[in-house]
Amino acid sequence: MPKQPTEIDIEISTLSEQGSGGGTHNERPVWVRNALPGETVRARILKRRGGQRFADGQPLENFSSDRVTSPCQYFPRCGGCATHHMAPTAQLGHKQRQLSDQLVIQGIQPNSWRVPVALLRLGYRRKARMGVRVVGESVLVGFRESFSNRVARIDACLTLTPELSKLIPPLKASIARMSDPKTIPQIELAQGDSGCAVIVRHLQPLTDADVALWQAFEVNCQVEVLMQSKGYDTLTPIAKNRQQMSLLHYQIPEYGLTIGFYPHYFTQVNAPMNRELVRTVMGYLGNVRGHVVVDMFCGIGNFTLPLARAGALAVGIEASDEAVEMAKENARVNRVDHASAFYAEDLYGEGGALVSATDESDETAPTGSSINACFDHFSQSPDALILDPPRSGAGPNLEGWAGIPSLKQIVYVSCNPVTFAEDAKRLKAKGYVLEQVGVYDMFPGTAHVETVGRFVRTSVVGLD
Ligand SMILES: C[S@@+](CC[C@H](N)C(=O)[O-])C[C@H]1O[C@@H](n2cnc3c(N)ncnc32)[C@H](O)[C@@H]1O
Missing domain, CATH: 2.40.50.140 (Nucleic acid-binding proteins)
Incomplete structure (x- = not known):
């Protein structure tokens, strides 16, 4: 050969x-x-x-x-970023083209495009999961290399916030000094507005010396260290005198909100861009005072709480019980619990399927769908929905939600242009037009495309 x-x-x-x-x-x-x-x-x-x-x-x-010349010495070998060699405007153009290509494939023509929104280009990333590898005498902590499963050899990361980036060398040094460095497969980093947390995944029980080492790391680096032996339910603070992990927080100042979260919860990684997302979503919804708005895939209440603060009757629905409990607590602490309600529900499952009036009178149809109770929480039908699903899109129940007679608009936040465009086609079939759409550079320098689209109802299709 x-x-x-x-x-x-x-x-x-x-x-x-x-x-x-x-x-x-x-x-x-x-x-x-x-x-x-x-x-x-x-x-x-x-x-x-x-x-x-x-x-x-x-x-x-x-x-x-x-x-352009990448500002990062580790690009392009480190796979944490993908487009550092492109001018920022070219990166934005590439992201917008991907979205418009997908919309064309699905036969969707938006009425207007919003100019792509970009803010911080570097130092924006507040959450990261990094691999750990022991190679000879060295310990590596980093993202995967591009086109490879190897951990990149880095000492800093320009995409991470400076506070998280500077943890990389001491993390490497601490793992190297452990009784068995090979038992650490991964590290997670998370930052709030006034503190950072490090989650250390370990595959074997820690020795007393290991515990002392990470306690010293916590004090020296002024971060909270959490050890994780199995799933997230095993997260344990390394500090002797602390039983509970501490909450991190981020602010949404325009709405006077302080949102608490634990380091392993989903939060938008780019804080300034998140505020822009909230501003955009709220701007699209307009005057929400006294109206019911349902925030689907609500997480810890990132959009639900601003809605409630703005006078809406806000309902958040989300699969994770933990996130729902956190959202309720966030509503209580921010004194918007009277105007908000949260439900845990698998929105892709049967429980997420809206049961129509005809189905309810049909004894053979599935009964007791809890999603109906969520929509009816304030005894008033919803005017608008927010959708912010995972990459897989809004899921099989979208048509049912979109068919609610009282709905006037849907604001859709997406992290995947393919599923966004597919869902846009499904919404078109239900009588909605894509009034405006735009890309938001949530992860500059990477391939991630974040989109916000506003769908407005023009006709009522297929009502019973
Ligand atoms: C992109 S995040 C958005 C969270 C929130 N809107 C925010 O801005 O922080 C998607 C959320 O969908 C939730 N999720 C994933 N699958 C789900 C499902 N099948 N049903 C309901 N929620 C789901 C995740 O737990 C996550 O909180």
Whole structure:
């Protein structure tokens, strides 16, 4: 068999969703990190899989006008970021193009586009899960390398907030001094407005010396250290005198809200961009005073609480019992519990399916859907919905929710343009138009595309 070349010169013709330049060699696709359309690059093959090649790239000629020098010394080997070699405007254009391509595939034409919103480019990331590897004498703590499962060799990260980035060297040093560093597979970092937490996953019981080491880390680095032996229900503060982990907090000053969360809960990672998301969603909803708005996939109440503060009767629904309890506590602490209600429900499951009036009178139909009780909490039908689902989209019950006769609009926050566009098509079939849509650069320098779209009802379709 002829030896396959490990270095090839190719022309880049396309840019993948993941931010890799695409070309072909011997009629096979080659994906090259650090390469842009129009450029000729020398590609060093790193991986072959499923007939495709994945390569590192050095541009040789025809440098793209979108190319910039990455501010990060670890780019592009570290896979934490994907598009540091692109000018910020080009990154935004790429994200908007992905969204518009998906909308075209689904036959959706928005009435208007909002100019892409970008704020901090670096130092924005308040949450991260990092791999740990022991290589010889060294301990690595970092994101995975691109096109590889290896942990990147880094001492700092420009994407993380400075407070989290500076924890990387002491984390490496502490793990290296443990009785068995190989028993630490992963570290999680989380930051609130006035404190940080570190979750150390460990596969074996800790020795007394290990405990003392992490207690010293907590004091020296002024962060809360939580040890995790199995699932999140095993999270234990390392400090002797603390039984309970401490809450972190973030503020939404425009609504006078302080939102508490535990480090392993879902929170939007980019605090300034989150405030922009809340501003956008609230702006789209308009005057909510006295109206019922249901916040689907509400987490700890990131949108529900601003709604309640603005005078809405706000209902939040979410699968995680823990998040719902946290949301209730956040409502109580912020004194908006009279105007908000929270329910734990799997919105993808049967319990998330709205039972229509005809179904209710049909004895063979499923009964007792709790989602009906959620929508009826304030004995008043909802005017609007917020959807902020995971990457998989709003799920099989969307049509039922969208069919509620009283609904006038749906504001959809999405982290996946593919499912956003698919759901937009389903909403179109239910009589909604995509009035405005735009991308929000929640994770600059990465391939992540965050979208907010406002769907307005123009006709009532398929009512019983
Ligand atoms: C993108 S997060 C949004 C959270 C919240 N809106 C925020 O801004 O912080 C998606 C949320 O959906 C929840 N979720 C995931 N699957 C779910 C399901 N099947 N039913 C209900 N909620 C679900 C997650 O627990 C998570 O809180």
